[in-house]
Amino acid sequence: MLLLGRDLYRALLREARALPDSAATSHYESLIRTSFRLPPAAESSAAPLKRVQVAQRLLRQLQAANDGYLHSLTRVLDTTYARRGPGKHALLRPFILSPTSLPHSSHAFSPSLSALLTSSISHTTRPPRPSHLISPPSLPPRADPSSEEARLLGPLTPQRVRAIRLRYWNSQTAKLRAPLAVQVRAAAGGENGQQLVRSAGVASGVLQKAGVMGVDVEAGWRRLEELEGKARVPDDARPRVPRRLQTRDERTTKGPTPFATPPKPQQERKVPRILSPLANNTKWHLPKTLSPRLLRRRFAHVLDNSPILTVIERAQGPVGFEVSKSTWAKGGMGHVGAMSEEDLWWIGMDDAKSGGAAGGGGGERKGKAGGKAKKPPRPA
Numbered sequence: 593m594l595l596l597g598r599d600l601y602r603a604l605l606r607e608a609r610a611l612p613d614s615a616a617t618s619h620y621e622s623l624i625r626t627s628f629r630l631p632p633a634a635e636s637s638a639a640p641l642k643r644v645q646v647a648q649r650l651l652r653q654l655q656a657a658n659d660g661y662l663h664s665l666t667r668v669l670d671t672t673y674a675r676r677g678p679g680k681h682a683l684l685r686p687f688i689l690s691p692t693s694l695p696h697s698s699h700a701f702s703p704s705l706s707a708l709l710t711s712s713i714s715h716t717t718r719p720p721r722p723s724h725l726i727s728p729p730s731l732p733p734r735a736d737p738s739s740e741e742a743r744l745l746g747p748l749t750p751q752r753v754r755a756i757r758l759r760y761w762n763s764q765t766a767k768l769r770a771p772l773a774v775q776v777r778a779a780a781g782g783e784n785g786q787q788l789v790r791s792a793g794v795a796s797g798v799l800q801k802a803g804v805m806g807v808d809v810e811a812g813w814r815r816l817e818e819l820e821g822k823a824r825v826p827d828d829a830r831p832r833v834p835r836r837l838q839t840r841d842e843r844t845t846k847g848p849t850p851f852a853t854p855p856k857p858q859q860e861r862k863v864p865r866i867l868s869p870l871a872n873n874t875k876w877h878l879p880k881t882l883s884p885r886l887l888r889r890r891f892a893h894v895l896d897n898s899p900i901l902t903v904i905e906r907a908q909g910p911v912g913f914e915v916s917k918s919t920w921a922k923g924g925m926g927h928v929g930a931m932s933e934e935d936l937w938w939i940g941m942d943d944a945k946s947g948g949a950a951g952g953g954g955g956e957r958k959g960k961a962g963g964k965a966k967k968p969p970r971p972a
Contacts, residue, residue, distance in 0.1 A: 600647055601628050607654035611663075612882050615818065616672040618653065662890075669894050673819060674770060683770035686806040701725045701761070704804050704901070707913035708771065709764055714899035714915050716767045728760035759910075772819070772898035773812030774804070777903045786904065795903075802903050802911040816900065816918065823891040823920040889922075896922035953957035 595603050601624070608620040627647070633639035656664035670676045674683050687705045701709065706725055710713045733741045735750045735756075742748075776795040777786040789795045795809045880886055895918045904912040919925050 594621060595648075595651070596644065600644075600651065602649065604651055605655065607651060607658060611654065611668065612658075612887055613669065613672065613822075614792065616668050619672045620668075626652075647849035650934075658882075660882050662880060665882075665890060666893065669890055670897070673772070673894055675894060675897050680770040683769060683772075684765075686804055687771075687885070688765055691817045702803055703911075704802060704903075704913055705765075707915055708768055708899070708901065713917050714769045714771065714901075716769060717918070720764060728757060729757050732759055769897055769899055771812075771901040773816040773900050774799070774807045774809055775900060775902045776809060777904045779907045798903055798905045798911065800872065802803075802913070804903065816898075819891055819895050819898070820918055820920045822894055823888055823918075825888065892920060892922045892924075895920055895924075 604624045605621060608617055608624060611617045611620065627643075633643070653667065657668045667676070671679070674680050687708060688704065706722065709725065710719050710722055712719050731753070732748065733739045734745060735753050736742060737800045776789045776798045778789045778794060778798055780787045789798070790810070790813055792809050799805065799807055799809075803868050898918065899920070900916050900918065902914040902916060904914060906912060919923065
């Protein structure tokens with residue numbers, strides 16, 4: 593069943609409103625309305641057919657994301673949060689110099705761009721060395737006029753050197769992950785005193801000193817806080833503490849287990865799908881149930897591909913750069929629960945044992961000087 597015109601427009605909006613993320617719904621609704629309001633192309637050109645093909649492809653992608661296919665859901669979230677597409681290039685634009693204005697003799701990488709390229713967090717493959725940014729590995733020795741190869745075979749022309757540097761610049765900047773947020777640490781009192789700045793007015797001076805222009809610091813903070821809020825487990829969704837770890841008052845108080853409201857079961861769709869996945873298509877796999885836990889993991893995956901660039905202002909010396917990742921990213925420490933009283937009790941008992949063994953001397957567990965380690969009282 594091939595939808596066209598108004599039916600295709602309504603089907604796209606219906607699938608966009610059914611997305612499990614409100615930000616993705618807003619993004620795709622605006623995208624669909626903008627694309628359908630473009631002026632019509634000439635009848636003789638192939639542009640109308642191209643528009644229909646793009647719309648049909650977007651409809652299949654949204655349908656697959658709502659049905660629980662992970663590759664489509666990941667693509668939708670990456671596009672929404674500027675991990676791919678025009679949003680990614682817009683976030684990278686302040687750091688990337690124009691290729692037409694690259695210098696002939698020096699390297700073409702700004703300090704902020706060099707920090708992103710040499711970090712394994714913001715580079716999709718193995719990051720280059722800082723020396724490679726000055727002299728690309730693809731640059732032959734003949735580029736140096738004083739080398740033996742240049743004396744025997746002749747030096748390279750400046751046009752070829754510039755073309756090699758530009759080709760290396762394009763290959764490396766294409767492998768960058770766009771920074772989700774730019775944080776600024778302004779110099780405070782003391783030599784090494786620094787404080788995190790959230791105000792755009794204060795941060796603009798530090799960014800101008802660092803040579804980074806056109807960055808919205810407050811919008812980056814909002815994007816980061818929104819994604820971290822969706823990746824973490826809310827307090828009301830955490831399970832009750834096991835009985836052996838509860839206090840005496842918690843054991844006497846019997847109440848409902850503080851789970852969040854269970855998700856509503858997905859209703860069967862009455863509208864038929866346009867295209868079902870092929871049997872030999874390996875990327876579709878099997879659809880998943882869009883549970884809150886699966887969505888939290890998808891948001892953590894998005895945070896894992898979202899580097900954070902921190903501009904550090906020093907009281908003396910140039911401005912520094914640091915690339916990091918959110919603690920709520922995939923594999924981050926934000927997903928590790930806090931230690932309970934019993935965990936602290938076991939750690940205290942291990943410390944007491946090691947202290948007693950150290951006081952005994954001679955590597956013995958019991959000594960005359962140290963004696964037997966006293967066992968700390970166990971929490972009630």
